[in-house]
Amino acid sequence: MTIRTDTVDDVVGVCAARAQAAASTLATAEDGAIDDALRTMAALLHSTRADLVAANEEDLAAALAAGVSPALQDRLRLDATRLDAMATELRTLADVPHTPRDRVVEERGDGLTLLERRLPVGVIGANYEARPNVTVDVASQFLKSRNAGVLRTGSAALRSAQALLEHVIAPALAEAGLDPDAIQLVPSAAREAAYALVRLPDLIPLVILRGSGDSTRDLGREAARHGVRTLAHADGGGVLYVHATADDKAVEELITASVDRLGVCNRLNLLLLDRSVYEARLPAVRELLSGLGIAVSLPPHAHPRGYEWALDADRPATVTIDTADGPKDAARIANEDTSGLAASIATEDAAVAAEFINAYTGAGVFWNATTRLLDGVKLLGLPETGINLDRVPGPRGPVSFRDLYLRQHVVVPAGRLP
Missing domain, CATH: 3.40.309.10 (Aldehyde Dehydrogenase; Chain A, domain 2)
Known part of the structure; x- marks a missing residue:
């Protein structure tokens, strides 16, 4: 559905609201439905290859005309070899056992049992470089962790990302009985869209940030001003x-x-x-x-x-x-x-x-x-959303679906697990 709004903030806000409305279908879905969607995504990467490559060739032609460096062209390219690799990763992810929702921490002496429960965040945002495969990597990690998502990619890869959402991600969700609105892609090439993404704490409390150092660090500071938490991948080497x-x-x-x-x-x-x-x-x-x-x-x-x-x-x-x-x-x-x-x-x-x-x-x-x-x-046998370098407690290094959850403590009578 076309999003018609007046400002970039409105565009991102509509995406966030749609993802939030759809998030419950992921939170309550059977494990099999989640994995079926991932396997269907892998199959669609093959069956819709012509459409995906055609969209990517438009992105590559525009990048070449703009004088983008060979290294950045390499990041942008979506050829048969990379599509095959993406499909393999999706099938691998589908085969990974789901992490149990509850873990017994302690059988207490007072007749109570302490559990640690994993809850989805709800909606997670992601801003990442002009790299089409990341669209599928991030979407699949959100899906496996039962979180809805709002994705925003670099303008150079927008056509490729839109094709992946339209031909792969959304149809796979729908076929598995899940709400396709759970994964949203911001349809704007404006850089301001990245800043709009980190200003919605009530809708998107966590945003994954990837990309060049200075711009990603600036987005992190903007997120902090608005009370949005981030997992940042700003620098490498x-x-x-x-x-x-x-x-x-x-x-x-x-x-x-x-x-x-x-x-x-x-x-x-x-x-x-x-x-x-x-x-x-x-x-x-x-x-x-x-x-x-x-x-x-x-x-x-x-x-x-x-x-x-x-x-x-x-x-x-x-x-x-x-x-x-x-x-x-x-x-x-x-x-x-x-x-x-x-x-x-x-x-x-x-x-x-x-x-x-x-x-x-x-x-x-x-x-x-x-x-x-x-x-x-x-390293982990799992696609990643990025590599977090924060020097604080929390996920560090490659971030996978196993890291994208909230911890809840649950106390129940002994022997009466919910």
Whole structure:
């Protein structure tokens, strides 16, 4: 149904009201209905492929005409391979057992039982980059967690997102007996729509924020002013520290695996070579990166050490190289100079690895493994809504449907579970 309103605030408000009205059908749905909808979404990604690709080609043509960088074009592309991968993830998610609503915490000595109950939030918002697959990722996580949602994507991917909603998400909900209004897509390309999304605490109490650092942080501040909670994914950039004991072949494999895609947050961004082997290792590292089509930024740098190249439209295929004085110093650099997304150490010394792992405080830390693993599907076997880097209690790292709930304490007489 076409939304006819006068302002962007009105457009988002109508979407939120529709999602709220439909939320109850998800909260009370049988597990099987939820999973049937996910499997139908996977099937529709195949049967409506021509329509989806046609819409995406319009987005790509407009992006090319606007001079969008190759990295951003890569994010925007929705081809057969990616559609197949999206369908596989949906089927995998459908097969994941639902988390029980109630968990017994304690059988108390006073004849009472303490339960912890999981409740849906109700309606969750999501603002994310021009990346069509995220529309399905987020919608599926909301569905599995029994939350309705209001989605807002970057203008460059709006046609693709609308096609996914029209041909995949809404029909799948309807076929499963669920209200298709439960997942809404803001039909406006205006940037102001993102701000409208975080100003509705009574309708949308939680918003997932993804995208470039500055704009996402500004949205987070706006949400706080209006009493809306956020799970923010504003910054990225993986770190790899190469210790003196690192195996040469392992280092080559780690670097290669870490730059397989350049427009993603968990790719290699900062490469730290131990100072004791910097001069010896640098030539081989530079040759390897050059062969992979990656430029390097060597010290002294004209930019912050943790500058995220994935967000640089002019130089996305770049890695910063610097030195570190041992594993604790490398962890300090990763903690202080980068987003805290993920860091990896290459070493054959378990004691050295432990020093680095115990000193790093970011969302994910890896030993002889690539930071590209910090991803919902690769790490948890589940699509993600984003990677939360907040340094407060709550979901951190890849956020999945298991994190999108409210906790309620329930006390009942012993032996009389509701």
